[in-house]
Amino acid sequence: MRAAVLTEYNAPLQIREVPDPRPGPGDVLVRVMASGVNPLDIKIHRGEAAHAKMAPPAILGIDMAGVVEAVGPQVDEFQVGDEVFGMTGGVGGVAGSLAELAAVDARLIARKPRTLSMPQAAALPLGFITSWEGLVDRAGVAEGHRVLIHGGAGGVGYLAVQLALARGAQVFATGSPSSQEVIRQTGATAIDYTSTDVDQYVDRYTGGEGFDIVVDNVGGATLDASFAAVKRYTGRVLSALGWGTHSLAPLSFRGASYSGVFTLMPLLTGAHREHHGHILAHAAALAGDGALVPRLDSRSFALEDANSAHTVVENGTATGKVTVLPQL
Template identity: 45%
Template sequence: MKAFVINAFGPADVFEKVEMPTPQAAAGQLLVQIAATAINPLDYKLRRGDIPAFTHDFPAILHGDFAGIVSAVGAGVQGFAVGDAVYGCAGGVRGRQGALADYMLADAALVAHKPQNLSMAEAAAMPLVLLTAWEGLIDTAAIKPGDRVLVHGGTGGVGHIAAQLAKWQGAKVYTTVGTAEKAELSREYGADQVINYREQDVASYVERYTDGVGFDVVVDTVGGETFEQSLLATRVGGRIITVLAMGKLDMTVAWARKQTVHCVNMTWPMATSVGMEHHGFILREGAKLAESGKLRPLLDSQRFSFSEVAAAHVYAESGQALGKVSLTRD
């Protein structure tokens, strides 16, 4: 099979096109013929070597998100058959082959049937961000109807899915964005109120939208300074979800205001094989929401093929994309 691999950490042009043996499905596994994948920040961080402990051994096939057709079913697998259209996030990290290839081995527990109303490219854009947003808002923060939920980065990968999940749960949804174009998009993807962070500081929008009390739940999809701003935006006793709790973080405000900080790392089941079945459950629930019109992925208008993976990574890292950057197999 054809695959795009890295044999060392480096810039986007480190990818090499190679021929590799097609893997065989073992017990509990599916062999999926890949149709599409999508780029998450995790993918280019792994390529650069930012998180070496989580990287697949060289030659490494990156990318966890995929959509495709089941080509073979391993022993003991139930609920899937050859020819099924599926999606998931099942590789590209520590010992698991990724999706930048003709075929990918995936633990069946990490896979679900593709939403019928989504294209392969659309479905491939959903898994990682859906799993992250669900683990944060549904599993951990346990949001409920009437909660005021602030999502930073309303048109980002995790952000636009988090906003839609919060809306589905009956929350009042607020998002932050940096442009008028993104504000309009964010309203289309779940936001009740959109805040331009370039025009309003934290104190101003907390006063305007919560009478100075603060939001019940804040989702930090950016990290760094935004994490500290999230603490200031959250009410006393409120909850903060962060997907990028890296480096040194000042927790003084969280302590003083009795807040709870939840860290989400959806790669853990892939890296450890612990909790994989729950990921399959989330993907099945996400497919139902997509098919009922309550959840849809935001894809950037610029599309790429697998052979253009270097250009796709450059574009994704540039910060110019509106939504997810997708790639379809040549």
């Protein structure tokens, strides 16, 4: 098969012929129809994501959607011809989705929703799983909650907004001036963080009480702002980017709680992988009901264009999730 291979960090991916993967026990072989490109893929490409544990030579690509071509031993829930999607590799030394074929752990995938195209399905896994693990698993988002999502037009934030709305929450999302309309189109209340400070929007939208749940998709100073925006006593701050040094005083003085989200853990450890498959089944159900629609960049990239796709994401010029289509 053909694959885009990382031969050394921060060097162009090389299109090479490599042996076809074989599905082992518990695996399925998937013909990859679309590979989603995440900012984490770019960091791995540059050699800046040691926690992802991906050393050259390697096939990158964390998210994928495709068609089952073969089923390994001990797999009963999928059969040849099933359309599936998932967050299946590209970290932890497991070959990713920038290839024509991928052997993937069947616990990590779910059936693709019929309402979504392959590129749309490939745009969901990492962002939706991150959002679910924070909003549902950690914070129990539900009707009546006021939820603040930082970076509401971003790859994760855009899905988090839709998930929180689908579960009955009242949702507010921060973004730049250019992203305000995108946020409003999801049904959330848009907040321009460049012209409104934390105290102002906490007063305006919560009467000074703070938000029940604050989701940080930016990190750094935005996580610090989250500690100041959360509701006293019962509030919960969530972040997948809490890797810096932060003062917990603002959070402690509010008596609130913080939860970290490390979405890669099942891929890196092998534990609890079935939970990712279950989460994606929820994503498929929401998409089937029209409550979850990813935002895609309008450009199409073939496997030979994988470096261009990475450049678009790295430069921040994408207008939605970028996908590579290995079968083009």
